[in-house]
Amino acid sequence: MSTLHIGDSQLDASWFLLLGAILFVLGAVGVLVRRNPLVILISIELMLNAANLTLVTFSRQLMNIEGQLFALMSMTVAAAEAVVGLAILVDIFRTRDAEDIDDLSELRG
Amino acid sequence: MAIAVFFVAAAMAVIGGIGVISFHQPVRSVLSLVVVMLALSVLFLLLSAQFIFAVQIIVYAGAVMVLFLFVITLLGPARELGRGRLRFQTWLSALFLLVLLGLMWAMLQGVQYRQPDSGVNLSFFGTVQSIAVGLFTTYLYPFELTSILLLVAAIGAIYLSRKRIDDPEGGPAEEGLRPASGMGGNLPPPE
Numbered sequence: 628m629s630t631l632h633i634g635d636s637q638l639d640a641s642w643f644l645l646l647g648a649i650l651f652v653l654g655a656v657g658v659l660v661r662r663n664p665l666v667i668l669i670s671i672e673l674m675l676n677a678a679n680l681t682l683v684t685f686s687r688q689l690m691n692i693e694g695q696l697f698a699l700m701s702m703t704v705a706a707a708e709a710v711v712g713l714a715i716l717v718d719i720f721r722t723r724d725a726e727d728i729d730d731l732s733e734l735r736g
Numbered sequence: 737m738a739i740a741v742f743f744v745a746a747a748m749a750v751i752g753g754i755g756v757i758s759f760h761q762p763v764r765s766v767l768s769l770v771v772v773m774l775a776l777s778v779l780f781l782l783l784s785a786q787f788i789f790a791v792q793i794i795v796y797a798g799a800v801m802v803l804f805l806f807v808i809t810l811l812g813p814a815r816e817l818g819r820g821r822l823r824f825q826t827w828l829s830a831l832f833l834l835v836l837l838g839l840m841w842a843m844l845q846g847v848q849y850r851q852p853d854s855g856v857n858l859s860f861f862g863t864v865q866s867i868a869v870g871l872f873t874t875y876l877y878p879f880e881l882t883s884i885l886l887l888v889a890a891i892g893a894i895y896l897s898r899k900r901i902d903d904p905e906g907g908p909a910e911e912g913l914r915p916a917s918g919m920g921g922n923l924p925p926p927e
Contacts, residue, residue, distance in 0.1 A: 629849035633782055646750070649753070650749060653750075653756070655832070656830075657756055657757035659825070660825060665811070669756055669765050672800070673753060676796070683783050683788055687862075690852040691852075696875055699787075699791065702791060702796065703882045703886065706886070707889035709804070710803065710893045711892050713803060713804070714892065714897050716807065717810065720811050
């Protein structure tokens with residue numbers, strides 16, 4: 628247990644970490660359950676956001692700015708990933724209808 | 737006061753996260769994700785990460801989500817078909833959710849929190865100035881590398897969404913594989 632003093636009240640760092648864990652698991656389940664490739668990308672964004680929350684929480688708990696810097700890097704990577712992923716998706720949709728991610732299994736291993 | 741703000745924002749985030757994975761129209765999923773991001777930005781402010789708060793709203797909720805919305809309007813409304821090829825997928829993933837959440841909860845019980853590194857003044861912590869000091873001194877090299885990353889992503893997106901040489905209309909191509917575009921892509925096929 629690690630108490631954070633915010634304003635005149637006290638919050639526990641583990642609350643933030645638990646919220647980050649819940650959001651990450653929700654994103655992972657979205658990737659597993661949903662069939663629309665677009666929604667899978669959205670779920671990945673949700674997982675990245677949960678990781679960012681954890682980074683910023685530990686940054687505040689340790690009073691160390693490096694966690695926030697890494698969260699910034701993670702945001703940059705997330706933006707680049709979204710751009711390239713969406714471009715690939717648009718390219719696929721231009722050729723055919725891919726409403727189900729299982730339809731895109733030509734490269735089956 | 738801060739406790740009430742935390743629980744309201746956390747509830748919004750969890751409800752939005754459930755909305756992301758349960759709505760059947762992608763537009764609603766994206767708008768749920770915007771709710772999650774706004775709630776998370778409030779939490780960043782609680783954690784005195786002011787710069788991250790602004791970047792979260794401007795870059796994530798403002799730019800990335802608008803990009804998703806553009807793509808959805810470009811592709812048209814696609815509804816998800818009900819059944820997948822893997823049976824019991826929903827039940828398996830519910831089991832996975834419970835197991836993963838239990839594991840994370842168990843891990844949180846055992847976290848040994850380190851003492852804070854130094855007594856940084858909270859009025860300085862997380863401001864644009866403190867972020868910039870880290871970003872332009874110690875971490876200048878990774879910071880410059882992200883610019884190359886963004887450049888590569890932009891070039892890749894332009895390359896992927898360019899007009900095909902063999903498809904002057906720019907419309908949907910024929911069924912099956914396209915011929916390799918680029919060099920000689922518009923040559924007549926060999927007899």
